[in-house]
Amino acid sequence: MKFTWFNLMPWPYLPDDFREKNRSVWVDIDQRLFDPAKSHEVYNTYMDLLEYADTLGFDGVGVNEHHQNGYGIMPSPNIIAAGLARRTKNAAIVVLGNSIALYNPPVRVAEEFAMLDCISGGRLVAGFPVGTSMDTNYCYGQIPSLTREKYQEAHDLIIKAWTTRDPFAWNGRYNKLRHVNIWPRPIQQPHPPVHIPGGGSVETYDFCIDNTYSYSYLSFSGYLRAKALMQGYWDRVEERGAPDKSPYRAGFAQTILVAETDEEAERLYSEHVSYFYNRCLHVYPGFADAPGYRTIKTIQSGALSQYAPPKGGGYTELTWKDLVEQGHIIAGSPETVRQRMEDLIKGLNVGNIFCLMHVGNMPADKCMYSTRLFAEKVMPKLRNMFPDFADDDRFWAKPLENRVTSGSLPGEFPTSASLAKTYA
Amino acid sequence: MELKTVQTRHVPVRYFEGGTGPDLVYLHGAGGVTAEDPFLAALAAKHHVYAPLIPGYGDSEEAPTIRDMLDFTLHTWDVIEALGLKDPILVGHSMGGMIAAEMAAVAPNDVSRLALICPAGLWDDDHPIADIFSLLPFEMPQILFHDAVAGAAMLTAGRNVEDPNFLQTYLVNNARQLGMAGRILFPIPERGLVDRLYRIKAKTVIVWGDSDRLTPPFYAHGFKKGIAGSVLVSIPEAGHMVIVEKTPAVVEAIGRLG
Numbered sequence: 001m002k003f004t005w006f007n008l009m010p011w012p013y014l015p016d017d018f019r020e021k022n023r024s025v026w027v028d029i030d031q032r033l034f035d036p037a038k039s040h041e042v043y044n045t046y047m048d049l050l051e052y053a054d055t056l057g058f059d060g061v062g063v064n065e066h067h068q069n070g071y072g073i074m075p076s077p078n079i080i081a082a083g084l085a086r087r088t089k090n091a092a093i094v095v096l097g098n099s100i101a102l103y104n105p106p107v108r109v110a111e112e113f114a115m116l117d118c119i120s121g122g123r124l125v126a127g128f129p130v131g132t133s134m135d136t137n138y139c140y141g142q143i144p145s146l147t148r149e150k151y152q153e154a155h156d157l158i159i160k161a162w163t164t165r166d167p168f169a170w171n172g173r174y175n176k177l178r179h180v181n182i183w184p185r186p187i188q189q190p191h192p193p194v195h196i197p198g199g200g201s202v203e204t205y206d207f208c209i210d211n212t213y214s215y216s217y218l219s220f221s222g223y224l225r226a227k228a229l230m231q232g233y234w235d236r237v238e239e240r241g242a243p244d245k246s247p248y249r250a251g252f253a254q255t256i257l258v259a260e261t262d263e264e265a266e267r268l269y270s271e272h273v274s275y276f277y278n279r280c281l282h283v284y285p286g287f288a289d290a291p292g293y294r295t296i297k298t299i300q301s302g303a304l305s306q307y308a309p310p311k312g313g314g315y316t317e318l319t320w321k322d323l324v325e326q327g328h329i330i331a332g333s334p335e336t337v338r339q340r341m342e343d344l345i346k347g348l349n350v351g352n353i354f355c356l357m358h359v360g361n362m363p364a365d366k367c368m369y370s371t372r373l374f375a376e377k378v379m380p381k382l383r384n385m386f387p388d389f390a391d392d393d394r395f396w397a398k399p400l401e402n403r404v405t406s407g408s409l410p411g412e413f414p415t416s417a418s419l420a421k422t423y424a
Numbered sequence: 425m426e427l428k429t430v431q432t433r434h435v436p437v438r439y440f441e442g443g444t445g446p447d448l449v450y451l452h453g454a455g456g457v458t459a460e461d462p463f464l465a466a467l468a469a470k471h472h473v474y475a476p477l478i479p480g481y482g483d484s485e486e487a488p489t490i491r492d493m494l495d496f497t498l499h500t501w502d503v504i505e506a507l508g509l510k511d512p513i514l515v516g517h518s519m520g521g522m523i524a525a526e527m528a529a530v531a532p533n534d535v536s537r538l539a540l541i542c543p544a545g546l547w548d549d550d551h552p553i554a555d556i557f558s559l560l561p562f563e564m565p566q567i568l569f570h571d572a573v574a575g576a577a578m579l580t581a582g583r584n585v586e587d588p589n590f591l592q593t594y595l596v597n598n599a600r601q602l603g604m605a606g607r608i609l610f611p612i613p614e615r616g617l618v619d620r621l622y623r624i625k626a627k628t629v630i631v632w633g634d635s636d637r638l639t640p641p642f643y644a645h646g647f648k649k650g651i652a653g654s655v656l657v658s659i660p661e662a663g664h665m666v667i668v669e670k671t672p673a674v675v676e677a678i679g680r681l682g
Contacts, residue, residue: 138558146491292604
């Protein structure tokens with residue numbers, strides 16, 4: 001199993017009446033709600049938490065890209081990842097990911113990911129999302145019905161840039177480049193493992209299967225509601241004649257909250273869960289899906305019903321009990337969480353878990369408490385869920401054995417005499 | 425009106441045909457056009473009307489290779505060629521007006537009579553055009569009609585919103601139609617037309633509803649200024665859907681082209 005500690009980096013100061021006074025947390029959110037001076041502490045606390053997860057033995061630390069979004073203050077995940085590459089030692093740097101249709105030219109992603117792989121000693125997991133309609137179409141102006149074509153070209157260009165050792169010309173529809181010759185290039189060969197975040201697009205299944213990429217389903221509605229979608233993926237893996245059904249072909253994001261007891265979990269975390277589901281997910285429906293962004297095939301498959309808010313008017317009316325019972329969140333004592341995680345892992349057949357362990361406006365101390373209980377009392381018991389695939393390393397980072405980290409300068413200040421001796 | 429098909433380089437194109445009189449080609453807006461459209465019927469009273477569907481509209485095939493403004497413009501010329509028409513009266517509403525203006529600009533000697541009904545295609549930061557792509561269905565009537573209540577009734581007529589398949593059908597149609605329209609209208613419905621308007625030689629009538637809340641009447645002056653000798657007909661108590669709210673007045677304005 002691979003456990004990645006993930007932080008969406010929500011803005012923790014949305015007011016109590018946010019939902020009533022604002023139409024959307026995303027795209028046209030009121031900029032005055034962001035306080036740059038306060039963000040200084042928020043950013044540094046969030047990065048501290050990611051670094052803390054590395055010290056507890058999480059397999060990865062995860063970041064992602066959203067724009068103009070109240071629950072994600074990370075328009076450039078690579079900037080956070082660069083800090084993590086320096087300050088963490090063992091965890092994979094899971095950038096999930098860069099919306100490659102947005103970069104002009106996308107060679108920029110090939111370069112920045114190569115830098116991250118080099119700085120981290122080969123610890124990068126590279127994510128290539130198409131990007132949500134909010135980000136890609138409404139914030140960054142991409143034409144909805146051409147986004148996928150542009151994405152595909154960006155992907156092909158990045159992979160070719162990573163794997164070709166001589167300069168080449170690229171005559172694409174969206175990119176015309178006479179000299180593609182990236183410098184630096186990644187440590188991992190032939191290139192870092194690729195994860196594709198998907199939200200039910202049928203075409204994305206085939207893209208992952210055909211390229212041996214891991215399909216990541218990033219939902220906030222939990223594992224029970226994800227079963228139909230993930231079953232669709234595994235059915236497709238079989239139909240497409242993939243050589244195996246390795247659980248590492250798939251990843252899933254899940255909100256997880258651990259305390260000593262189920263009651264304590266509710267007492268400590270329910271207000272933060274409520275903050276996330278009621279304020280952070282308050283997206284104006286007109287921004288959810290620009291016409292043409294999804295393919296007809298995907299709309300017809302009915303997979304989008306996953307995105308419909310729960311019946312009865314949405315998240316506002318869901319209590320802690322509802323959220324737990326319906327599996328939106330997995331919360332409780334270590335034993336409760338272990339059982340439900342087992343259900344999730346077996347039920348969805350997923351080897352990569354993106355653990356959403358910071359929720360809404362959760363303060364650092366509570367987050368550390370929950371994270372540590374998970375790392376020490378839950379994670380070890382879930383390690384060997386898939387013994388048959390224990391050696392499957394196709395979907396994970398393969399770092400250098402000997403890596404340096406920050407603080408590699410000589411301990412003693414060099415003097416004229418010491419330099420004379422060293423370089424005699 | 426009769427629904428027919430004509431083959432073009434890109435795709436088979438579906439079109440409505442009906443009426444007798446001088447040839448007239450009508451290019452529909454982003455909302456599409458149907459056989460029952462009262463505006464088509466009114467035009468057909470005095471014209472031989474051809475109303476081709478943009479690929480992806482109605483039951484017509486999509487055209488992945490039509491991507492940008494030039495593709496739309498040349499494709500629509502291909503349709504006129506395939507229909508065997510020479511210098512028809514060219515009429516376009518909204519997005520169709522934008523395409524018609526582009527056609528007249530790239531081939532000024534092939535269009536002698538042009539009617540632009542609240543066309544898209546220009547942009548001014550102080551007069552933003554509403555973002556139709558992020559509007560929810562219930563918000564549409566207010567933007568599209570002078571009389572929003574009557575407009576809402578018109579938009580929902582004949583639709584059973586209780587039908588479980590309604591939402592999926594609605595989403596599929598939206599994806600096909602507005603997905604295609606987005607190639608020239610998203611995120612801002614402007615593709616450089618302002619720099620090409622000067623090429624238009626056609627006798628041009630510009631028609632605008634006074635209470636157009638999608639493309640404000642401000643833009644009428646931009647078109648009038650850009651197209652030499654053009655005439656502006658402003659219609660009171662009409663919104664963007666002036667073609668259904670004040671059908672006779674629009675038909676009368678087009679009649680001025682002779």
